Amino acid sequence: MLPAQVTMNSASANLVEIFSSIQGEGLLAGVRQIFLRFQGCILRCAYCDTYATQGNEAPEFCRIETDPGSGEFCLVKNPVSMQVVQKTLSNWTENFPKVHHSLSLTGGEPLVHAENLQKWLPVLDGILPVYLETNGILVDELKQCINYLDYISMDFKLSSTTGSHCMWEKHQAFLEIAATKFVFVKVVISDITTVEEIQTACEIILSVDNNITLILQPLSSPDGNTEITVSNLLRLQEIASSLIPNVRVIPQMHKFLHVL
Numbered sequence: 001m002l003p004a005q006v007t008m009n010s011a012s013a014n015l016v017e018i019f020s021s022i023q024g025e026g027l028l029a030g031v032r033q034i035f036l037r038f039q040g041c042i043l044r045c046a047y048c049d050t051y052a053t054q055g056n057e058a059p060e061f062c063r064i065e066t067d068p069g070s071g072e073f074c075l076v077k078n079p080v081s082m083q084v085v086q087k088t089l090s091n092w093t094e095n096f097p098k099v100h101h102s103l104s105l106t107g108g109e110p111l112v113h114a115e116n117l118q119k120w121l122p123v124l125d126g127i128l129p130v131y132l133e134t135n136g137i138l139v140d141e142l143k144q145c146i147n148y149l150d151y152i153s154m155d156f157k158l159s160s161t162t163g164s165h166c167m168w169e170k171h172q173a174f175l176e177i178a179a180t181k182f183v184f185v186k187v188v189i190s191d192i193t194t195v196e197e198i199q200t201a202c203e204i205i206l207s208v209d210n211n212i213t214l215i216l217q218p219l220s221s222p223d224g225n226t227e228i229t230v231s232n233l234l235r236l237q238e239i240a241s242s243l244i245p246n247v248r249v250i251p252q253m254h255k256f257l258h259v260l
């Protein structure tokens, strides 16, 4: 069930921002994307760096970059209509051709807007390939949107770093659907991440498709300093690599680049 605060109507959604930047996480780190940041999430991860999207109150305005990469924004009142989003993206892709690799749906958790996304995605997917960044638990909502997704970056939420309980069964069900598309799994790790957590993550990947990549993403502060020792990082990498073939250690690059 969606939080009551997430506004849903026929073609409008509460957005936090639309901007152009470099993808800083996961297997597609380094590509230029247009980011559509949705308001609202059903989790409260301890390390969340997008608190503005978690609040019970939707922001009054969505900020939209005036030109991609300009760092200057105009304000549009929430909820934002699909027409405004479509016009912004079409202008950017026409005036700045071949600059952007894909459109990143991020948040918050974009899938809390699945009802709206079903209407938006046929249009958005015609403008740029669609990349979903998700917490990997909203299984029914993913089913509603999967046909229009090109790339899926899903998290397995580890209790060692989120401070919440694990949701392995939901992650497994989610990954089984996501695996019909290009998908990779990301776990945020720290010095207190356990061997058992990494083993369970690998077992789920093995049960779905052993070619799926697992990204070990060190927990990091806003300035990019990681909160895991090298020896612990390498130990977790060794455990994962002993169980599945595709393991990568990738920190949050956007923090080093100081981009949005």
Ligand code: SF4
Pocket: 041, 042, 043, 044, 045, 047, 048, 049, 050, 054, 107, 108, 109, 135
């Ligand atoms: S799932 Fe993502 S947006 Fe939601 S609380 Fe966790 S880190 Fe923040």
